[in-house]
Amino acid sequence: MFFKTAAAAVVGFALLYASVNGSGVFCPSSVGKQYFGYKQVTGTNKYFYATIEADQSPEKAPTFLYLPGGPGQSSIGTIVTDIGPCTLKSDGKTLQANPFSWTRTANGIWIDAPGNTGFSAGPTETTVTNWVNDLFLAFTEILKERPSLNTEIYLMGASADASSVSMLMQIIDSRAAINVKGILIMSGMMGPLNIYRGSIEMAGKRRLVSAAALQKMVQLFSKCKAAVQSCQPATAGGEPNPDACQKATEVCNSATVPFVEDAGHSIYDLRVKPGEESKYFKTRPGNPGTFLNLPNIQRQLGVSKKWVELNQDVFAALVKYASYNTTFSVTNALDNGIKVLVIAGDQDYTTNAGGALGWMTRLSGRSAQYGAVLAAAKDEPIKVGSEVFGMMKSGKFPNKATFTYIKVNNAGHMLVQNQPTGMLQVMQMFLRGEI
Known part of the structure; x- marks a missing residue:
């Protein structure tokens, strides 16, 4: 060309x-x-x-x-x-x-x-x-x-x-x-707290994971919530604590991501398995x-x-x-x-x-x-x-x-x-x- x-x-x-x-x-x-x-x-x-x-x-x-x-x-x-x-x-x-x-x-x-x-x-x-x-x-x-x-x-x-x-x-x-x-x-x-909470609610409503896995996700979310709060600055718009944010993201991802992926669902498109997201691309x-x-x-x-x-x-x-x-x-x-x-x-x-x-x-x-x-x-x-x-x-x-x-x-x-x-x-x- x-x-x-x-x-x-x-x-x-x-x-x-x-x-x-x-x-x-x-x-x-x-x-x-x-x-x-x-x-x-x-x-x-x-x-x-x-x-x-x-x-x-x-x-x-x-x-x-x-x-x-x-x-x-x-x-x-x-x-x-x-x-x-x-x-x-x-x-x-x-x-x-x-x-x-x-x-x-x-x-x-x-x-x-x-x-x-x-x-x-x-x-x-x-x-x-x-x-x-x-x-x-x-x-x-x-x-x-x-x-x-x-x-x-x-x-x-x-x-x-x-x-x-x-x-x-x-x-x-x-x-x-x-x-x-x-x-x-x-x-x-x-x-972030609303997004992480929404993920767990979605997993439950759509039965993406087993009852036991969902219970574990709910338990881990309490740690996620505390970790996210530690990430925040004292006043809105201030500089967040990088170490606390790193921990929070790791804790919250562990509460939401692996359970759903292990059950065979892509976190980017629940209709497909991980890596198959392009199936529904137009x-x-x-x-x-x-x-x-x-x-x-x-x-x-x-x-x-x-x-x-x-x-x-x-x-x-x-x-x-x-x-x-x-x-x-x-x-x-x-x-x-x-x-x-x-x-x-x-x-x-x-x-x-x-x-x-x-x-x-x-x-x-x-x-x-x-x-x-x-x-x-x-x-x-x-x-x-x-x-x-x-x-x-x-x-x-x-x-x-x-x-x-x-x-x-x-x-x-x-x-x-x-x-x-x-x-x-x-x-x-x-x-x-x-x-």
Whole structure:
């Protein structure tokens, strides 16, 4: 496949590569212009990023930042597998137009973070504060360089990055003139006690494990609860204790994960055995590692590093913070009139829908009792064509904030792969203010 040569320029302290005439390395047939390069965030860390303009009226289109989770999962990889203008064919080398592209009507920003994730370089940040601050620095530098993207911003985070985008919003609120309108949380690991409790409740209700195993899970949960409380800082938004968080995550995982996996269920999709999650994927792109490690692709991107989808060192260093309760940042966003949409799949065990609704209905801020209003809201079906995509409940508030929960039918942890049409539609509705 033919790729046009990228034009390179030095911008500030970042090397920027720009697509020519709208086409580019991530999708030669793309209408939207593509820009990519590095942003130096500290003396030792530089983050790789990409921006792709919307196919339709990019100067008027909203802009999303997309972070896929992990921690340590490359955001760049999702451009050619999930939501970019092109996806990979099965050979992992050839691109094709993506019918589920999120950049049809929106500008997109992708950042490989934290630490050495994806094409980024540098040591893994040692604290949550440093991690989110570096993300903030990269994001603000991108918007300074591309001010046309700072129209209406939506922060989107999946799994572990639900916390990243929520805490990023808190920093933006106090330090930057960025026009954030909403936060989209997908399969989010937030409200850890509610998520862990929800897993055990799910195991019981769906009879995923034996009665004896369930009893053991319930017993272990009391230790999990105490450990999670030890992980939390003295005040919301403070720095969590890394050693206590490490212990909490280990204790809570031991109470929830092995029993279900030993019974033959994937914690990412309860319909299948571990490792068989792709059975229910409606999209099956080629291997992004094949494409992103091709010499000609790396030359066009201006990189010289072996790309891996999930950096195991970053994951090992930061997964401990799964037990850190970051829901305070969602409350802060709502208090500031931000729209928040939380989406969870009905077949996801590890970041289950019941746990998500649990932490959501407990939130209370200075402007409103967000959780109580959401709990009292009616469940309404949301349709994609003639099919019910899921059930939705929502609360609206005088300060223009909205707080919405969607439980997606027939979807596990990987929402975009399980329900690409529905996720595209819901994302577009959210950006249009219809949710």
